Amino acid sequence: MRKTIQTTASLLIISCLAPFVSPVRAAAIYKTADDNNLNLTTSWVTNSLGVVHPSNIGATDALIFDNTMGASRALSLGDDMTVGGLRLDGTSGYHLTINSGNTLTLNGASATDIAYAGAGFVLNSAAGGTLTVNCDVIVNTAQQWVSSRALTINGNTSLGTNTLTLNAAGAGIITLAGIVTGSKAAGNNALFLSSSIAGGTVRLLNPSNSFTGNIELGGGLRTILEFNSAGSLGNTAQLRFRNTGGTGSILRYTGNTAAIVPANFQCDSSLGIRLESDSVGGSVTFSGTWNASSSSRPVALGGSGTGDNTISGSIIGSTLTKYGSGKWILAAANSYAGGTTLSGGTLGLGNNGALGSGSLNITGAATLLATTNLSGTSKIANPVTMGGNLTIDGDRDLELGGTLTSSGSNSRTLTVRNGGLTILSGHLYLAEDNTTTGRTLTLDGDGVTVISGNIHNNNFGNTVAAGLTINNAAAHVILSGVNDYTGATLVNAGTLFINGTHTASDITIHTGTFGGTGTVGNVIINGGTLSPGNSVGTLTVGNLTLTNGVQLAFELGTPGASDLVIVTNALSFTGMETNWFILSAVSGFGVGTYTLFDALSYGSSTLGSGTNFDDIAGTGLSGYLWLDPDNQDVKLTVVPEPSAGVLVGMGLFTLLALRRWRGDNP
Incomplete structure (x- = not known):
């Protein structure tokens, strides 16, 4: 009887307390137009039009900041808080700052409440809206952060063992400026970059980042990952490229010091790997290996950084493209076989196998240089096609032993500024096979160029008046091959020595110097200098x-x-x-x-x-x-x-x- 009475009393107490106990639930709550701390229920209403405050703030609730907040605000947590996520939305383009001083733990909110499944932060406000988080953030579950505007985390971010997906869409920028920690197991992603709208940017800016695990650029369209030091990539073991749409994701260095990145590369995307350096005063070296799964993938190197940006590992891929105004050095022998395209900037070669086994195609004004002496048995054997003007620079010997062909609808200029010796020992064709109009290759610059290969119109010999011109007073060109091009040779300045044979067309020297020990056809020295021989020698x-x-x-x-x-x-x-x-x-x-x-x-x-x-x-x-x-x-x-x-x-x-x-x- 006593037990029955106690049970009845307990049920009565529970029923009396029930109106004051909120059930466990996930909900969207909306910030009111005040500056109260975020941990206070009076800071929130249950819908954007209502005045009812929630009874509590749940661990999976979505905190919504929209037009209801009334103005841009800088707010404090008031205490450590655990919520599902936070969304800045609306048409007003407000700026929201979460002050430092406490810790925000995110469990990921539902798509119903925050518009994206499992989202921790969502920034989809009107143009100009920004979300700046100065407090520390704990990523308590695997989740995604989404931004089409500027989302900046200045506090530290703790990933634990979770994967954080960063979805920067369109003009969106997600910046992690604080220290990012985490202990993801080897082979698993610590950070996953994805974008539903191409062009978003993720920035890792803290040199003390210590998270482990991989960084994957994949999922959807192109995403750009920017980092400003080797440390900002944490202890990343592997950089994975897996995106399936757009023009390929980009890994971009923006620091101003010399950074060495030891992480390995893996590419499972047909769009390949794109690396850029926009460093001012610094450079980046990628020293890791390239996974064999990348063998059929293209590689692209770009950016505006003019430091010694370097790939010191052996590149595995199908093709390599160098674009942009910056500089990249290929330090090792590479195994890609689809050829190299040089459309701009400077490409440095540190190994005679640096260009793989394909041809080098110049498609825009660009510079080529050697970072070590590459001549004789260590010469570059790849054929070269000049579809744009080419400058050879540096202070090392560089010998191009493959066929060099001037191509395209316009005449080309080869400028040699090399402090070392530049040797063209392969056949030199002044135009492509299908060319029927005249072409002129201008040899310029202040370096010494030795053309020991034979110079021809083209393979079919059908080019009209394909010739050579030298314009720079400091240029020194030596021809030692058996040449049969039929266009005029003009020396307007500089020096031309012919130690080989050229009898097929006229040579005119205006203010430059002509000499050598070879055999030539008709020569007019019109105000220039005739210097026969090499020491004591004979010119015919x-x-x-x-x-x-x-x-x-x-x-x-x-x-x-x-x-x-x-x-x-x-x-x-x-x-x-x-x-x-x-x-x-x-x-x-x-x-x-x-x-x-x-x-x-x-x-x-x-x-x-x-x-x-x-x-x-x-x-x-x-x-x-x-x-x-x-x-x-x-x-x-x-x-x-x-x-x-x-x-x-x-x-x-x-x-x-x-x-x-x-x-x-x-």
Whole structure:
């Protein structure tokens, strides 16, 4: 009987208390137009039009900030709080700041209450709306944070063992500026970046981040992940690219120091891997490995950062594209086989296998450089197609051993600013096979370029007047191949030496220098400098015209041995005098006769009145120019230092002796 009475009393007490106990439930509650702390029920109403306050704030409730809040506000939690999530919405574009001082724990709210399933933060307000959270945040369950505006977490974020999905859509930006901690098991995602509208950005900005687990850029359309230090990626073991739409997600470095990222890459997306650096004053190096699953995926490197941004691991992929105005260095031998596209900026090569096994295609104005000497057995063997102007820079030797083809509808410029030696040892084609109009390849810059490969119009030989032009006074170009291009060669400034063969078209030197030890066709030195030989050597020319203030640079060795120009056809000049010559004495120079030009015919060419040399090259010896009509030669006879009258007399004596000898030897 007593037990029955006690039970009845207990039931009566419970029934009396029932009106004051709220059932466990998840609900959306709305911030009122006041600045009360968020932990107070009087700060909230149960709907956006109502005045009824909730009886409590539940651990799965959605805190809604919309037009009901009346203005932009900076609010405090008032105490540690646990809720489902928080949403800033409405048409007013309010700014909401959650002050520091307490901890906010998020369990993820329902899609019914917060518009996204399992969401912790949602920012979908009108244009200009921002949500700034300065308190610490605990991610208590796996959840997503969604933003189409600017969501900034300045407090620390604790992930625990949960995965946080960051959905920055369209112009949305999610910034984690505080320290992000967490202990996700190896092989699992700590952060998952996804976007339903392409273009959103996630920023990790704290160098003391310590979370473990992977970062995955995937799910939906393109997302951009920005980081400003190696530490801001935490202890990430792997960077995964898995998005299926848009143009591919981007991992972008924005720091101003040198960062080394050891994380490995895996790509399961056909859109491939895109890495960018927009660093000012810094650079990023990715030293991790590339998973074999990436073998059929494209790789793209971009951004505006001009530091030594580097891929030091071996790249596995299908193709590689370098775009943007920045600089990237490929330090290792790579195994991608689909070719390399260089559309802008600078591409550095640190290994002769850096370009994989495909061709290098230049599609825009760009720069190529070597970070170590790459020549001889370590040359770059890949074929190169110049569909845009190319600059070769740096301070190391770079030899391009594959075929180089100038392509497209316009003439191209190859600028060499390299402090080392630049060698083009493969065949050089001045136009593509299907080109039927003239093309000119301009060789520019202040470096030394050796073209040891043969230069052609193109494979089919159907290009009209494909030629070469040199414009830079500091440029030094050496051609040592067997060349058969048919367009004109113009040296408007700079130096051109031909040590090979080019007889198929004319060479005109205006204010530059021409020389070498090769065999060429018609040459006009129009105000420029002729410098035959290499040390003491011989240049062979078809027809040679010297005019308009030409300078003639000759080295003189032992008597009878000097620089020599053999003219197999006609040599033409008027009024040649000593002031045309720049003479240098080398070992063995002395008294005797030197042949400077040996022509089939010098026709009506004449000497001027000033044909006597005094103190040749500072040796104390003098000499005189004279024409040998029997051999059609231009000669220099060197004598001990006599008076001018004696020189004239010796010249006349030489001519008389020659005439007498001819008379005695008909």
